[in-house]
Amino acid sequence: MTGRTDLRRKPERAVDDRDAIHDVLDEGLMAHVGLVAGTGDQAHPVVIPMLYARDGERLILHGSPASRLLRTAKGGVDVCVTVTLLDALVLARSGLHHSMNYRSIVIMGRATEVIDHAEKVAALDRLVEHTIPGRTSQVRAAHDIEVTGTTVLTLPLAECSLKVRTGGPVDDPDDVDDPAWAGLIPIGVAVGEPIPDNAASSQTVPGHVAFWARGPGQLNGRPAPDGETT
Amino acid sequence: MTGRTDLRRKPERAVDDRDAIHDVLDEGLMAHVGLVAGTGDQAHPVVIPMLYARDGERLILHGSPASRLLRTAKGGVDVCVTVTLLDALVLARSGLHHSMNYRSIVIMGRATEVIDHAEKVAALDRLVEHTIPGRTSQVRAAHDIEVTGTTVLTLPLAECSLKVRTGGPVDDPDDVDDPAWAGLIPIGVAVGEPIPDNAASSQTVPGHVAFWARGPGQLNGRPAPDGETT
Numbered sequence: 001m002t003g004r005t006d007l008r009r010k011p012e013r014a015v016d017d018r019d020a021i022h023d024v025l026d027e028g029l030m031a032h033v034g035l036v037a038g039t040g041d042q043a044h045p046v047v048i049p050m051l052y053a054r055d056g057e058r059l060i061l062h063g064s065p066a067s068r069l070l071r072t073a074k075g076g077v078d079v080c081v082t083v084t085l086l087d088a089l090v091l092a093r094s095g096l097h098h099s100m101n102y103r104s105i106v107i108m109g110r111a112t113e114v115i116d117h118a119e120k121v122a123a124l125d126r127l128v129e130h131t132i133p134g135r136t137s138q139v140r141a142a143h144d145i146e147v148t149g150t151t152v153l154t155l156p157l158a159e160c161s162l163k164v165r166t167g168g169p170v171d172d173p174d175d176v177d178d179p180a181w182a183g184l185i186p187i188g189v190a191v192g193e194p195i196p197d198n199a200a201s202s203q204t205v206p207g208h209v210a211f212w213a214r215g216p217g218q219l220n221g222r223p224a225p226d227g228e229t230t
Numbered sequence: 231m232t233g234r235t236d237l238r239r240k241p242e243r244a245v246d247d248r249d250a251i252h253d254v255l256d257e258g259l260m261a262h263v264g265l266v267a268g269t270g271d272q273a274h275p276v277v278i279p280m281l282y283a284r285d286g287e288r289l290i291l292h293g294s295p296a297s298r299l300l301r302t303a304k305g306g307v308d309v310c311v312t313v314t315l316l317d318a319l320v321l322a323r324s325g326l327h328h329s330m331n332y333r334s335i336v337i338m339g340r341a342t343e344v345i346d347h348a349e350k351v352a353a354l355d356r357l358v359e360h361t362i363p364g365r366t367s368q369v370r371a372a373h374d375i376e377v378t379g380t381t382v383l384t385l386p387l388a389e390c391s392l393k394v395r396t397g398g399p400v401d402d403p404d405d406v407d408d409p410a411w412a413g414l415i416p417i418g419v420a421v422g423e424p425i426p427d428n429a430a431s432s433q434t435v436p437g438h439v440a441f442w443a444r445g446p447g448q449l450n451g452r453p454a455p456d457g458e459t460t
Contacts, residue, residue, distance in 0.1 A: 029316060029330075029417075030314060030316060030330070030332075032262035032264075032277050032279075032312055032314070033277075034262075034264035034275035034276065034277035034310070035275050036266050036273055036274065036275050043266055043273065044266065044308040044310065044338065045264035045265050045266050045275050045276075045277075045308060045309060045310040046264065046275075046310050046336075046338075047262050047263075047264035047275075047277050047310045047311070047312040047336065048312065048336070049262075049312060049314040049332065049334050051330065078274040078275060079275060080264070080274065080275040080276050080277045081277070082262055082277040082278065082279060084260060084262070084279040086259060086260060088422075088425075089361060089362060089442070091362065091365070091439065092369070093369055093370065094369050094370050094372065094373075094376070095354055095355065095357075095358045095365075095366060095369055095372055096354065096372055096376045096380060098358055098361070098362070098365075100259075100260075100281065102260075102279065104279050106276075106277070106278070108274065108276075124325055124326065125325065127325075128325045128328055131319060131328070132319060132321065132328070132415075135321070135325075135328075136325060138410045138411070139322070139323055139324050139325055139408070139410050140323065140324050140405065140408060140410075142324065142325055142326055143324075146324070146326045150326060168425075168427050169427060175370065176429065177429075178369070178370060178431070179431045180368045180369050180370075180431065181368070181424075181426065181431065181432050181434070181435060181436050181439055182426070182427045182429060182431075182432050183424055183425050183426040183427045183432050183439075184424065184425040185362075185421060185422070185424050185425075185439060185442050186421070186422030186423070186424075186425065187259075187419055187420060187421055187422070187444075188419075188420040188422070189417055189418075189419075189420055190417060190418040190419055190420035190421075190449040191415060191416070191417055191420075191449075192318075192415070192416030192417070192418070192446075192449050193416070194411075194413055194414065194415050194416075195318075195398075195413050195414040195415075195416065196411065196412070196413040197398050197399060197412045197413045199406065199407075199412060201408070201409045201410065201411065201412075202411050202412050202413050204411070205411065206411050209321065209411055209413075209415060212319070212415050214417075216422075219420040219421075219422050
């Protein structure tokens with residue numbers, strides 16, 4: 001961790017633990033990728049939601065070569081990639097003590113393009129596996145023209161911070177006898193029944209679809225592979 | 231007739247767009263706020279997750295006056311605020327046709343500080359009501375010192391776009407007979423059982439907590455206020 005991602009506000013919420021950082025990145029589905037567009041007086045921030053995957057100590061991003069964000073980032077511009085998981089609403093006895101329990105990763109750095117064909121194929125597979133574990137073995141391999149027509153970037157996790165809030169509300173001592181309900185409303189990723197397309201092969205739901213889930217099991221209401229409900 | 235003249239001839243679509251933008255912002259819980267930190271060669275993007283609320287045609291943000299982001303934004307720096315809702319994983323028969331159904335708002339502009347005390351109080355109430363409707367009437371009013379010690383910013387929704395993907399996978403014609411399962415896995419906001427703190431007044435769960443939900447009812451598993459499960 002270096003200066004730019006050191007937490008200036010509420011440093012007690014910082015977690016300097018590679019495993020914890022990996023866990024949050026592996027649980028997340030979507031990153032918000034920021035860069036500076038324009039130059040001089042025209043410089044302004046742009047923040048775009050993107051799929052991502054973690055591959056060891058680097059993040060993988062991809063997109064069309066025509067994408068402004070990927071085109072700019074390829075040129076060696078600094079990016080900031082933020083992944084946020086919401087765990088609970090925190091209800092206190094005064095408005096300003098309301099909060100959220102969350103885990104949030106901020107990665108700053110310079111993304112570089114992956115050129116090697118085999119490395120690009122592996123990175124694109126990681127993107128699919130990140131979102132839907134077990135999926136790549138179910139679909140055809142990427143055609144060469146698809147790989148060529150896709151820009152893949154990697155960003156090292158070197159300059160990376162994790163900020164976490166856990167626990168219940170923290171009220172002013174004068175407020176603790178107020179009659180308002182206080183506590184947590186846990187939130188997570190809900191999963192609905194899979195909706196097959198019309199093909200005959202889609203009418204039987206395979207395990208990697210039926211058991212897809214993210215985060216705490218008690219929240220998503222999905223069956224576990226072993227038949228338990230946890 | 232081109233698409234652009236079409237839009238000019240159907241100004242009612244602009245109204246529809248505003249409603250859709252408002253709906254997405256009202257459903258979201260968290261924004262990712264980007265700005266350019268540093269100057270010259272040191273300029274780099276920073277993206278921070280923040281609570282927000284919509285108040286008509288403006289967005290409200292808040293934080294400690296010590297927060298780097300709010301301090302910088304107060305100075306009149308351009309910000310980019312992005313709110314993304316994930317609706318489904320899209321599973322296709324090839325890796326690169328996998329996608330997400332989502333609704334994403336990008337707002338660019340210059341945030342200005344709210345100075346007027348009464349206006350700040352109203353904005354802070356909006357932030358609580360945005361996250362937990364019905365909550366402000368349950369908690370004490372903000373103390374003057376809390377309002378003074380909080381920075382409130384507003385950002386007009388003038389430069390604002392909504393991007394939406396809906397529908398099923400779009401496969402290559404050559405792939406449609408492949409045996410892979412294809413379709414959607416709907417996702418949304420799961421809600422767990424509220425966890426009260428230890429106070430006696432928290433042992434009975436009030437309606438604004440018991441029925442808190444966000445997004446499609448069939449996904450979050452929460453009871454509806456009328457007792458139905460939809």
